[in-house]
Amino acid sequence: MCGSDNPPVSVHVGRGLDDVLEHLSSVPNVTVLAGGTDLMVELNFGRRRPEHIVAIDRVGELAGIERNGHVRMGAGLTYTRMLADAGSQALAEAARTIGSPQIRNAGTIGGNLGTASPAGDTLPVLAALDATVVLRSKAGERRVPFADYMTGPKKSLRRADELIVAAEWDEAGPAQTYMFVSTRNAMAISIAGLAMVVDRARKRVGIGLGSCGPTIIRPADAEGFARGLFDEAGWERPHRPSESAAKELGRLVAAAARPIDDVRGTAAYRRHALAVMGARAISRVAQIA
Ligand SMILES: Cc1cc2nc3c(=O)[nH]c(=O)nc-3n(C[C@H](O)[C@H](O)[C@H](O)COP(=O)(O)OP(=O)(O)OC[C@H]3O[C@@H](n4cnc5c(N)ncnc54)[C@H](O)[C@@H]3O)c2cc1C
Structure with a gap:
């Protein structure tokens, strides 16, 4: 931070889900960093200045997709990974159009949900799939229908101590x-x-x-x-x-x-x-x- 008047920012690299949840519950005002394709833009333009950051891109528990008639997509799944398997044809079509290869390599579905912009390309798909957003904190897990999750432009009912861990929906076929x-x-x-x-x-x-x-x-x-x-x-x-x-x-x-x-x-x-x-x-x- 040499030559800058900005206060220092602490960065904790999450080692696993429990470690991240512990950090979110014990440190006030922690900002989650996933792929950084929204957050770093905000930081670079000076629109956000977090004191504490917890990076979740190395948390393996968030990066998978499970399918057995029901899809559970980890919040850390990138758009590039979705091109191989998105658990939904519409989501695959959305993922294909997002940003550039560099953005798709880093950007995640959890970040799209975290930003909660009405322009987020995965969000109309999650709405149409009747998806559930899975939020977890040290206190436990809650499952929120996507219809209730977004409360306004870039607003959601996620609490500061909660991590988006997954989105889930029933497999709906190819139509x-x-x-x-x-x-x-x-x-x-x-x-x-x-x-x-x-x-x-x-x-x-x-x-x-x-x-x-x-x-x-x-x-x-x-x-x-x-x-x-x-x-x-x-x-x-x-x-x-x-x-x-x-x-x-x-x-x-x-x-x-x-x-x-x-x-x-x-x-x-x-x-x-x-x-x-x-x-x-x-x-x-x-x-x-
Ligand atoms: C050049 C460019 C092109 C883009 N094109 C598109 C596009 O075509 N369509 C589109 O929809 N978006 C686009 N975006 C926006 C961005 O890439 C997406 O919104 C992406 O999904 C963000 O994911 P991320 O992992 O990078 O999130 P980050 O930037 O790391 O985080 C975004 C927000 O979500 C929070 N967050 C992230 N993960 C979690 C979590 N697991 N739990 C709780 N909070 C979390 C962060 O704290 C932050 O507030 C673009 C961005 C850029 C820079």
């Missing part, structure tokens, strides 16, 4: 997709994103909308309309929705959004993009069985 619009295909924050998951076995449709409200939005009317399409066509069979049905689904998706005008796009453009993506997503996913 799922993630799409987004941005100014270019990579290295750009999404202007609007949409994940759609059709779990044919459970007769369930989940849709998650990103970058078009303070949190990730679930468009309930659009989900209900889509369920009706599958009730009619048969859940087990691939089908091609009519153009008017796809358009109606897009309309319902756009109607549920609460977008704002900002530097990335106008509210009107976001609604338009969501309507187009909603129609495309149902047309794509309905044909996958």
